[in-house]
Amino acid sequence: MGKEFNSIASNIIKESITNALFVDDKALEPFEVNKEGFEDFTKVYNSFKKHNCFLDIRRYKNIGHKIKFNRSLSKTDLLVLDWQLDESDINFLISL
Numbered sequence: 001m002g003k004e005f006n007s008i009a010s011n012i013i014k015e016s017i018t019n020a021l022f023v024d025d026k027a028l029e030p031f032e033v034n035k036e037g038f039e040d041f042t043k044v045y046n047s048f049k050k051h052n053c054f055l056d057i058r059r060y061k062n063i064g065h066k067i068k069f070n071r072s073l074s075k076t077d078l079l080v081l082d083w084q085l086d087e088s089d090i091n092f093l094i095s096l
Helices: 002-016 042-050 063-073 087-092
Strands: 019-024 054-059 078-082
Touching: 019 063, 042 054, 054 063
Parallel strands: 019 054, 019 078
Antiparallel strands: none
């Protein structure tokens, strides 16, 4: 029964998540030229695409982007935050 439950639960999750938002302060946005110090998340994007899920990758640049993210969140089934803040970066913290 355990394997059957895991399979059913996994399928429910996969089918219910069709839009995801990935936010990282070091992410290259789609079609952006690679820059030193930024990460290319094409593999992550393709993994979501393979499971019929649209992944919107956004780079968090400053607190002004919070409004844009709030609009996008209303259409998002999954939010992925990849974030490491140093104590000096506390001004950029997003309150959820």
